Amino acid sequence: MCGITGVYAFNMVGRISMINVANATMALDRRGPDFQDTYHDNIVALGHRRLSIIDTSASGHQPMTDKSGRYIIIFNGEIFNYKTLKEELLNKGIQFSSGSDTEVLLYLYITEGKSCLQKLNGFFAFAIYDKQEQSVFIARDRMGIKPLYYVEDENRVLFASEMKSILAYGIDKTIDYSALYTYLQLNYIPAPKTIFRDVKKLLPGHTLFIKDGEVQKECFYKIPYDKNKYTSLNYDEQKARLSELMEQSVQKRLVADVPVGSFLSGGIDSSVIATLAQRHKPDLHTFSIGYKDEKFFDETEYARLVAKKIGSDHTVFSLTNNDLYQHVNSILNYIDEPFADSSAIAVYILSKETRKHSVVALSGDGADELFSGYNKHSAFLKMITGGSTARAVGALTPLWGLLPKSRSNPLTNKFRQLHRFGKGMKLTSKERYWQWAGFAAETEVDKLLTPESLLNLDRQNYLDFKNNILREIPAKEDINDILYADVNLVLPDDMLTKVDRMSMANSLEVRVPFLDHEVVEFAFSLPVSSKINGQIRKRIVQDSFRDILPAELYNRPKKGFEVPLLKWFRKEMKSMINDDLLRDDFIEQQGIFNVSETKKLKRKLFSSNPGDVHAQIWALIVFQWWWKKYCM
Template structure:
């Protein structure tokens, strides 16, 4: 796990920007605190910050050149099957000087070029410079676990793992107002776009070539989802469960390869418990780590985590947090964010990563299971909406009542009314628009209403619709849960969940590995019919049934708790002054020239009312954006 950056200059003007390479590399220090290295040629330079995981000796340092000196690689990630690939290279007469996966990857690329990507099992973003051709090859892993951003103008092409590194080159910082509009709807900006119009994200499962100023982008992987030919092997349900256990066990075993201390996150939910159970088969006294919430007993799942740890004899550590502990880390997180990203669950992930890093350098995680196997409440809601029935119709017909009643996430009754209202509104829409509404924190109209007239005029609505249709391309109008999951993989998983874990773990120099996102597991999951994943009684059905006899019985089909960061409490207490007198203060808003203060004022009034609904999420998005604006603009 590391941070990478580089530049390919097209002329002498672009070459002048190479003076920023050292600064851009240093900006990635938290991603790689163990070593910094750079390599330069006349028109090219690459930089690397290393977090040593495999072959921790100096032999594994980067940038790394092949023995001829023609090719040079910078690589962020891990190739789990590198030992097998290395043996194949040795059998072909290739001499490997180190025991690192980096050298295997470099030599595999030299021999097979982009075809090497099909052989890799891992997560990665890497760049290889060809000195003879003066060209760059850049690739990103299948699921988008590792990030890669890039910028191009008439003088140069640059890339980096994080925006703060790109900004070190002094690039143009022009807000993409269509991306801002999307951010206000989702709390994140969907790839390939970023907050800056000049910066793009390389999409998951894609590679990029640049030579003679020409950039070409190609896709090498997409989820093999064929709606009308599911379960091609004709496995019955018991056979599906057996196959799933085999695939997940293989995936976990691959991800235990490490030359540094390794552990696993263990929340007490089904996903992390499955990973812990499987990892314990292959490693005695596995280190496991949980977060407990002293002030929020409803969300505290440590008793389930403790039960799993006891059953599998792990060396278990619980970090018991108060709301004050969460609050105390808030400003460190805001400072680290180099692009607006407002998923508030990043706060506990940051703390978990920070505490885990004191014991381990690598942690396994259960991320991805919800999107792959149907684990969110919205999936249950989508299932009920698609199936219809008396209860669903009754909730839909009572929409005027739900609109009239107070709604809030801060109490059980208000939260239930809020959920009924969202469900009833969604029932009136087709499956595409329902998905869009349930994925968003604000409607198109609500997001637009807080932007001032000048910014609204700069939003390219045709471009926005193209982006929207691209996101929703997985729906074909037949109302399938697998369409919802496929779209979640493209939108929510990559842009929210994986971004959150990468940012918060890397802020603490911790590598997080995600066994559920091994492409063999994902490929298999998208051959399964929806009734293997969800029914009227159960989400993640096959995952729960497959491991029912392996995990403690109390974990089976229990409600998903998740965790709500107490934003509403903070906004009304500790953060009230920040809202009223700083980031959302009227003069600052007007001087900034982005938002319409009348719309902001309405949100603030709702926030401090007895009927806040979901407004706290929108306020958090504004706080994150304003903090980012002050830091970077």
Template structure:
């Protein structure tokens, strides 16, 4: 696990940017605290920061060259099947000078070219430089577990693991108002776009070829799924359940390969408990880690985590936190975020990663299972829309009532009212519009109203609509639950969930591995009928049933809980001055000219009212944006 960056100049103007390679590489220090090196020639610069995981010796340092000194690689990630791939290459007469997966990847590319990507089981972002042809080959893993940003213009091609690294090259940074409009709804910016018009994200499962002043993009992987086809899978439920268990165990076993201490996140939910159960079979000394919330007992799941740890005899560590402990890390997290990203549960992931790093360099997690197998409230709501009963019809019919009743996430009853209002609102929309609304904290009009008059002029609605349509193309009018899950895999998972885990773990030099996103598991899951995954009474049905006789029974008799932080309380107390007198103060907003203060003032008044709804999430999005803008002088 590492941080990478590089530049390929096309002319003398582009060559000037090579002077920034060292500073750019240094900006990735937290991703790779163990070693740094750069390579620079007439037209190219490459930089690498290393977090040593497999073959920690110096011979595995990067940038790494093949013996001919023609090809060079900088690589961020892990190839879990590298030993099998290496054996295949050895049988073909290829020689090796290290025990690293980096060298296997480089020589696999030399042998198979871009076809090597289909052979990889792992997560990655990498660049291979052909010195003779003066070309780059850049690729990203199937699901976007590892990030890759790039800029391409008439003078140069630049890539990096992080936006802060891109900014070190002194690039132009005009705001992308279509991206900002999406961010004000979702609290993240979907790929391939970024907050700047000049920088893009390489899509998951894609690669780039760069050379001769040209850039071409290709796709090497897409989830093998066609709407409706999976509903008639020939496997019985029992057969599918057993096959899922076999694939998951193989996936976990692959992800135990490391030359450094390895553990597992254990929240007490089904997903992380399954990963722990499987990992403990093959690693008897498994160390597991949980965080608990002393001040928020409703969200504290450490009782269940301890049950799982005891059952599988892991060495278990609980980091018990107060709200003050959470709040103490807010500034550090905001400082690290280098593109507006406002999923507040990143605070929890940051602290869990920071504490885990004191004991391990690698951690397994249960991420991806909810998107893959239908674990969210949103999935239950979509199921209810497709199978409406009396309750759903009543909730939809009472839409005007829910709108005026007090809504908040901070109380059980007021949260039910909030959920009822969102359900009733979504019920009146087309499936694609419903998905977008339920994925958002603000309506499109609500986001647009936050723009100042000047920002509204810079906002290109047609561009925004085109981007949204591309993101929603996997939600047809006559959809199945698998269509919804596929959209989650393409939109929410890479742009929110995986971004959150990557950012917060890498901020602490911790590698997180996600067994549910092994491509064999994903491909199989999307071959299964929707009703194997979710029905009226159960989400992630096949996963829960597969491990019912393995996990503690108590895990099955409790509601699913979120991974939230007490934003509303902070905003009304500790952060009130930051909101009212600094970041969202009238003078600051009007001087910037990006936002409409009247709309922000309306949100602030709602924040301190008895009917806050989801306003805390919208305020958090604005705080993150304002902090980011000041931190990076945008």
């Protein structure tokens, strides 16, 4: 795991950007604390920060050049099947100078060109410069586990692993209001947009090829999904195949020359990963976060049961709400593009504590999106299958609207869920998905933004962007359609972004076995009935590993990586909200948000019926902190 950045200059004006490569590389210091270096010529400048994982010696340093001196690579990620690929290359007469997967990737590209991507099992964002051809080839992994930002104009192409590195080049910082409009609904910004008009994210499974002043974008991977063509395996055979694929995936992801541990929340997904990992790594170290003040969300009892069963060296980081709160400023300060998934706070602390023991950690991320693990998936199933209960909930929507709604206790949270469900019943399939993916409706955002901000919003651009995100959802959806949308939207732009940023903030590499592309493709060959029914979510995951997990993990509510935002906002962060970031005169001077609407949100926050307002407030806090740091 590393950080990369670079410039391809089309002319003399573009070459001026090369003077910023050292600073852009330094901005990625947390992604790679072990080594940094740069490369320059008259056309290209490349920078690399290294977190040493495989072949930690100097022979693995980057930028790395092949023996001929023609090709230079900078690489962020890991290629888990690099040993097999190396054997193939050795048989072709290739000689290696290191034991790194970077060198294998470099020579694989030299021998096979861009088709090498089809052979890679891993996660990556890399750039390879061909000095003779004067071209640069850039690629991002299939699932979007590793990030890649870029700027393209008539003078140059800039690229980097993080926005803060892009900003080191002195780019124009005009806000993209259609991205802001989306952020205020979803609490994150989907690719290819970013908060800045001129900066884009390279989509998962895509490449850039730069040569002769032209930039070609191509898609090299799209998840195969045909709901009219599911596997012919029966359910028992499906379980056996999933077990086989997952064991292979976990085993591949244990390859490292540094300590490897595993997150263990106590939920099914991380428990599966840790259990499979321990089979191949008897000295496995597992890590959990416990919440002293939030017993409802504390799963450490279950994590300990799993750790005891598999015999792992288990560490629990038991935290108070104050411990969590103490990290808020550090997290806000690291965020270089508005991103308001509040569970990032817990991931940040888990990563920070885990890094004291391991350099690599396995995670259960991705299973919910692939196999139907969220509450919203149960809601979609009820919506799709209909029935008297669903019709009754829909008929009572006006009542749910009147009742108090809050996540702070089970009853008011149920009223909140019923109200969302009832409103969703009245929408088209695409609009229902969009509403249930977010925290605020378009009408609410229209009120929140000032008239001047709305004038800056290209509404057609926003609608095209939104419609493209929702293009795969048919008029009559099924659960696999919803999961496919989740894997292309929520997974890369929310869940994987969260894990990448918060782990890299602590120089920890996190590997995600559920997102091996073979597992993903198998998941989308399964019928809905293998994943969810009226009684169980993630059915095949639960059933496939039932015999190797503690019985106590089953038949209990799913817990999220929740943090007590509502409590903080009403106590510890009250002054930050009222006297700083959402202060009325500051909002007025800033000119982005409507003061009367931010006042309403604050009043709702401190009322007995807060609903989901804490999520909207958090989105504003994150944006305001970011805006003060990068735009004032």
